[in-house]
Amino acid sequence: MAKSVVAIVGRPNVGKSTLFNKLIGSRVSIVDDTPGVTRDRVYGTCEWSGREFSIVDTGGIEIDPDDEILSRIREQAELAIDAADVIVFVTDIRAGVTASDAEIASMLLKSGKPVLLCVNKCDSIGEPPAEFYEFYSLGLGDPICVSSVHGHGTGDLLDAIVKHLPPENEDKQNDDAIRVAVIGKPNVGKSSLVNYISGEERCIVSNQAGTTRDAIDIEIENKHGRFVFVDTAGMRRKSRVENAIERYSMLRAQMAIERSDVCVIMIDGTVGFTEQDSKVAGLAHEAGKGCVIAVNKWDAVEKTENTLSLYRKRLQQDFSFMSYADIIFISAKTGQRIDRLFEAIKEAAKANATRITTGALNEILAQATLRVQPPTDKGKRLKIYYMTQVSTKPPTFVFFVNSKDLFHFSYQRYLENIIRDTFGLVGTPIHFIVRERGEKQGG
Secondary structure, eight states: OOSEEEEEEOSTTSSHHHHHHHHHTSOOSOOOSSTTOOOSOEEEEEEETTEEEEEEEOOOOOSSOOSHHHHHHHHHHHHHHHHOSEEEEEEETTTOSOHHHHHHHHHHHHHTSOEEEEEEOOOSSSSOOGGGGGGGGGSSSSOEEOOTTTOTTHHHHHHHHHHHSOSOOSOOOOSOOEEEEEEESTTSSHHHHHHHHHTSOOSOOOSSTTOOOSOEEEEEEETTEEEEEEEOOOOOOGGGOOSHHHHHHHHHHHHHHHHOSEEEEEEETTTOOOHHHHHHHHHHHHTTOEEEEEEEOGGGSOOOTTHHHHHHHHHHHHTGGGTTSEEEEOBTTTTBTHHHHHHHHHHHHHHHTOOOOHHHHHHHHHHHHHHSOOOEETTEEOOEEEEEEEETTTTEEEEEESOTTTSOHHHHHHHHHHHHHHHTOOSOOOEEEEEEOOGGGTO
16 A cells, blocks of 8 residues: 555454544445454545545454454454554553553564553543553553544544654555455355455455455555455345344445445355345446456366356356356466456456547447337337436436337347447446427427
């Protein structure tokens, strides 16, 4: 990243995510009283005193856990520490200095990074309570008294962060990156794909369904261009969303779709198409995003000579409502066809943002209506006076006609196919708006 990075670390349930949300000014991290809720690193942007920097929320550090997931959470926190320019170590005044706090403080001192000791849950205004002063024993300098819930002391904390940031990098982030949301059911390999692409283990990968709970923005620059990948929590049917944390994750995934340019809809090649895959894809389709269908774990599928073509034909039927989407057979484990996936993402993003001149559209419309006459009903023929594009993302076109009822779906589909083929609109939905030309418009 071009921006400086600040990592928020500490043991579970000291209020790291609440502080993170307060500093960036929006509810990005999942906040819950259950320890271990934040599992991956979650990025946000903060601006203070004219400096913009990235903040990373991390899972709570457990020093000696037996649980596989908890040990992976610690690895994620350590990766965040390695990548950070400044570390904010959050503690809890109500709990006092714990043995875990002391061990984490020792670990942070060895990192050689600037460490700011944040004593959280100081919810009353005025002089800090007597317990505050015992935090000096951690050997990290002057603690900063903060209430992440009420916001007390966050200004002092931000002042200290800015003071310890490295000199501002003149290289500014470009805004030309394609935002890609990786979506799908749980356990189809979304995190594995993001990890392969980013070249490091940015997301926890486990066979346990529901491992990824937060949506994580990961910036990637390679020979294909600049991308921001968002790895999202796996989406299940609402009846299977058993607790509040999973419900938040579903909302987060839907938010990631909204923030993206292109959605990579991942399905498990060893399982095949399911109804839930269709529902997940439908969210991206309805949101008007560029779409690519990625069939993962293709390396694990037993194949004959016709396996790929037969599989593709079946998926084209299953995803008939989004026939515009390219289908790529990949392996996030081996990297098979990942280059082709990038090309499809770029094509979908370009098509989704395409703008076509009114002149070019009406020239194609004239040729299309000449080739296939518009439909008639009871002696009355559909007349399309003209069409124009009113917006992009997705390309949206308005048709001015003499009668909406005559503009049948089949003729709309015919015109859609002509527009797609002529202007290369692969990988994006197209929206049509039909308006009758009223008296005010001279009809």
